[in-house]
Amino acid sequence: MLEIDNLVAGYGGVPVLREINAKIAAGEIVGLLGANNAGKTTLINSLSGMVKPISGRILFLGEDISKLTPQARVELGIVQVPEGRLVFPEMSIRENLLLGGINAHARKHRPQQMEKVIGLFPRLGERLTQSAGSLSGGEQQMLAIGRGLMAEAKLLMLDEPSLGLSPLFVQYIFEIIDKLHADGLTILLVEQNLNLTLRHARRCYVLERGQVAAEGDAETVKNDPRTRSAYLGL
């Protein structure tokens, strides 16, 4: 579904990512691991179009999308749930969810999609008129994921969904991720939490200083000494 081909990207002409090659097949759940500053967020931002590539290509469903604007990519179904949740605090939960589905493609199905999201997160359904800023961190993460789903995502990219959540909520969020995967959604999971990701993702890429240090199925990556060195900087 997604193919990253020799991607070089960074800020102000200075590359952060150096010649990244990666693939995500339809229906797969892929983990993207790495320590702080390894380039995880830069990679996910290049996929969503917030960072412009310096060279290389990104193919989505066989089409080169590396020059498209962020909103054009959302329309294609590449949807990012940004790090730190970033809900719109002064708007209600309903408004936040509706805004998730503003792209031309998703707009037509907003009522049905809304039902689905509420079915997935009944807690949100109970407080649709409440302002998003009044929710707890875990509930905001639910809302951020729900908002992403409203866009009719084909590829959902979750940036650090466990960040700052209580263990109970982390477990809950990952159960939801498993459920979405079981329903056939393709998911890219960006995480610092190594063990958690290895438990839920089938395949993983480990980034180190802007390059792929290790890759393969979860078991292989787990036992790869390069994974350990990428994390501990040894």
Place this chain on the structure above:
Amino acid sequence: MREEFYKTLSSPIWWGTLAIAAIMPFVLSSYYVHILTLALVYVALASSWNIVGGMAGQISLAHSLFIGIGSMFSAALLLKLGINMWLGLVISAVISGILGAVIAWIDFRFQLGHLSFVLITLAFAEMGSIVVEGWDFLGGASGLLLPKDTGNFLAFQFGGGHGAFWMMLGLAAICVLVNVAILNSPLGYYLRTIRDNEKAAQAIGVNILRYKITAMVISAMLASVVGTAYVRYLTFADPYLLISPVITIEIVLFATVGGLGRAYGPALGALLLVPLGEILRGKLGSTLPGLHYFIYGIVVISVILVTPRGLLPLFERLWARWRGPAVAGKS
């Protein structure tokens, strides 16, 4: 989302308020009518600024430029080239809109942060005032004097006094209505997502460039039109008043005190602060020069300290508290 706008359009409170305001010239002395006219000018200006500064959260200090184009340029077109002021109003509004689009584009293209945006727009405003002061066509530093207002509507004349008041009332009502319309439209929601978090706005697929430009163009054109009407009321096109960044600072102040990003906030701020400033000046200006500024400053600072989000949210809270027990009693 649009129902709210139609509700406003058919609201008896809205039209009642307008009707009561419209008979004010028959009730009040011409001095107070003048103060109210000034207040309406600032209601219109603060409301038009609110689209960019309040809803999209972009503190633009370039608005003196749009007011200046609307006033100085349309006055110059009339006096130097004999162009009817209605046409001048349209030409100025179009130029202001284009300039607004350019500024919004620069902001997007170079990804200016909040502070850089403020400084860039201030630089534009300063440039504008330098151009006007140095260019004789626009009256230079001494300004331009418009012909006497004889009430010839086709020449953009409203007969001074009462006529100018009604014209400003209409213009202020339009600016506030545009605010209500935008806030209850998809555009209003998109602007608020941009204000709250540009990154999240991009993540849901908001076309940031398009909506930043749309907001700035609407805001700039409205400000320009109000500028043309204002200069007709003043008769004298004074560059130190109309294209000085100080006028923008006043607008920002009124909008902030009233309630940023709210449809009626900037209007409330201007309606309270303009008369307060004028009356303080009238009563105290001759006894102890400068005292009125002092009192005015204390009032503004107290408001900001007591209710940082403006008077409108404060009034709403008080209203809810007053109504609260009654509502609870019913249920």
